[in-house]
Structure formats: C-alpha cells, structure tokens
Amino acid sequence: MIAARGLTKRFGGFVAVDGIDLEVARGEAFGFLGPNGAGKSSTMRMIAAVAPVTSGELRILGLDPGVDGPRIRSRLGVVPQQDTLDLELSVRENLYIYGRYFGLSKRVLGPRIDELLDFAQLTERADSRVEPLSGGMKRRLTIARSLINDPELLLLDEPTTGLDPQARHLLWDRLYRLKHDGVTLVITTHYMDEAEQLCDRLVIMDGGRIVAEGSPAKLIAEHSSREVAELRFPPGTNAAAEPAVAAAIGGAGRIEVLPDRLLLYVDDGEAAVQRVREAEIVPASSLVRRSSLEDVFLRLTGRSLVD
Incomplete structure (x- = not known):
C-alpha cells in the first residue's frame, strides 16, 4: 500500500x-x-x-x-x-x-x-x-x-x-x-x-x-526492561538522589533522571523499591509498572514523548 x-x-x-x-x-x-x-x-x-x-x-x-x-x-x-x-x-x-x-x-x-x-x-x-x-x-x-x-x-x-x-x-x-x-x-x-x-x-x-x-511488543522487549519503578522526591532533589539510588540497586538496572521523577528500569520493580527503602532512602512516592513505548522512546532519544 x-x-x-x-x-x-x-x-x-x-x-x-x-x-x-x-x-x-x-x-x-x-x-x-x-x-x-x-x-x-x-x-x-x-x-x-x-x-x-x-x-x-x-x-x-x-x-x-x-x-x-x-x-x-x-x-x-x-x-x-x-x-x-x-x-x-x-x-x-x-x-x-x-x-x-x-x-x-x-x-x-x-x-x-x-x-x-x-x-x-x-x-x-x-x-x-x-x-x-x-x-x-x-x-x-x-x-x-x-x-x-x-x-x-x-x-x-x-x-x-x-x-x-x-x-x-x-x-x-x-x-x-x-x-x-x-x-x-x-x-x-x-x-x-x-x-x-x-x-x-x-x-x-x-x-x-x-x-x-x-x-509494540518487539520494541519494548528489545529496548526496555520488564518493569519500571518510578520514584518521586521533593521538587528539585531528583538529580541529587540519583547516586544514592544507583548504589542501593547495585547496578541491577538503568536509571533515567527526569525533572519530576527517577525511572528505574529493572526486571523486578518491587524488589528495587524495597532495596531503596532498605538503604534508608525515602521517596515522596513510588510506583511500579510495566514498560511502555514511552520508555522505548526515552531510551532511544534521551527525552520523553511529552517534551
């Protein structure tokens, strides 16, 4: 066609x-x-x-x-x-x-x-x-x-x-x-x-x-993880929290720093959030979800679809 x-x-x-x-x-x-x-x-x-x-x-x-x-x-x-x-x-x-x-x-x-x-x-x-x-x-x-x-x-x-x-x-x-x-x-x-x-x-x-x-399924499988853990910290502190979060998950996944949240690309989101809390890092909120095409776009272009 x-x-x-x-x-x-x-x-x-x-x-x-x-x-x-x-x-x-x-x-x-x-x-x-x-x-x-x-x-x-x-x-x-x-x-x-x-x-x-x-x-x-x-x-x-x-x-x-x-x-x-x-x-x-x-x-x-x-x-x-x-x-x-x-x-x-x-x-x-x-x-x-x-x-x-x-x-x-x-x-x-x-x-x-x-x-x-x-x-x-x-x-x-x-x-x-x-x-x-x-x-x-x-x-x-x-x-x-x-x-x-x-x-x-x-x-x-x-x-x-x-x-x-x-x-x-x-x-x-x-x-x-x-x-x-x-x-x-x-x-x-x-x-x-x-x-x-x-x-x-x-x-x-x-x-x-x-x-x-x-x-869609092929792109997500090739370019993203199975799950994503979203961590929100007080305004203006997401970037500062990234090194401690990275140390807490110990290289278990990739981290993207967005203006309003950190995204942890991992196979087990709940386990990653638990490791962060065990390291006495307390986000304002957390959410675990499956990977989406927006995550694929972020991985490939370095920015989100809503930019």
Whole structure:
C-alpha cells in the first residue's frame, strides 16, 4: 500500500523528514509515534499526495503521488489533526456534501450515509447541527466523513487528541472495526497507549528520522526492561538522589533522571523499591509498572514523548 525509499521533505534549510524507508502492507494498522516536530505530519502529507516529495521515492497504492495525485486521493480517506467540519450544517449534510466532492450520486450517497451514521453512532443526531456536538461526536463524524468514498487506505493524524478517555476508547473500537473489514490504517500519535492498542507495527520518529521499527511488543522487549519503578522526591532533589539510588540497586538496572521523577528500569520493580527503602532512602512516592513505548522512546532519544 505504501513504499518509501530515502523519503525526504525540506522546507528551505529545515529538514522535516530525513531520508526514511518504510513499507505498509494491505490490511495493516501502521503507526508513526513521536513528539511534536518529529516529522510525522510532514510524512503523512506526502503520503496523502498533498505535499510534494523533496527527494527520494514514494509509491502509494502502486502510484507516484507526483504524477497520479488525483487518482491516489480518490482512493484515500483522511482524518486531519483538527476537525474541519461545517459547523452550520447538519451531521447528514456534512457527509452528503463531502460525498459530492468525490462525484458520488444522490442514489449512492443515501444508503452510504445511513451506514456511516450507524457506524459512528450518530444516527440519532443525523439532523442536528454540528456546532453543539461534543468533541467525541465531532471526531466520530470526521472519521465517518473520511469513509464516504469507501477508501482502501485511511490516514489518521492524531485521531484522539483532546478527547476524554471514554471518547478515546469508543474511537478505538470504531478503528478496530475498520481494520477487521480490511481497511489499511496509518496513524500518527504521541500517545503511547494508543499506539500499543491500535498498531500492528510502528516506527518511532525523532528529528525527522526513524529511530526504531517493529511491533509494540518487539520494541519494548528489545529496548526496555520488564518493569519500571518510578520514584518521586521533593521538587528539585531528583538529580541529587540519583547516586544514592544507583548504589542501593547495585547496578541491577538503568536509571533515567527526569525533572519530576527517577525511572528505574529493572526486571523486578518491587524488589528495587524495597532495596531503596532498605538503604534508608525515602521517596515522596513510588510506583511500579510495566514498560511502555514511552520508555522505548526515552531510551532511544534521551527525552520523553511529552517534551
């Protein structure tokens, strides 16, 4: 579905995407994980055939976006980072007008809109204006709108940013259903739990480059420990506490010093916390959790996803 070799995007002297290689297979849920400014959105705009490639090779659905942009766009669905709905129109009218952009007839659009309203759980709001809808409803409508042309490839740029947990999980369910129906998904996100939940495979980007690639489980196994113990000390004392904590765990794991906490990458988090307490080091709080993709990103780039 997507094949890139040496893909590069420059804006003047700034390199937004720096010679990346990637492939996305049909039916796959593929993710771009990274902080703001990593190059995710620039890559997505090239894949969507709305931004020209500076250098390298890119093929979408077997076509060259520099030559076959309209043909590619007719087979894509795009969910932008910001909703671009017409707030003064109804839910149904938003879907109808967008479908007409693709040249779909009224006869085709009638049943298709009904199916998409049911899919997005918006049937009861079909004739409501968009403006008063909740953020979650607007996001579901944006996804429904992106499916109006029955796309083979769906691009989602930060699909759940700003949504509450319940709305996020409902959107995840909708995306699971699309994948089950054979739609190829390409997702950018800076939420590691979202990437773990949705993606079969992903790349971690930083500074326009791919720093790691694989399934979420594979990346965690290769680049992090089984567990992480988080220790919080009074403000401004985390760095000062690090040497004593390192001595207490005796080289049993790696330590990362963040502004608000110490992270101990160990196989047994509870045992590490116990050794720290036995050394008469008393953190303000402690937490033991499993490793996540954020830990992988921190290991590979030296900073957290929220930086």
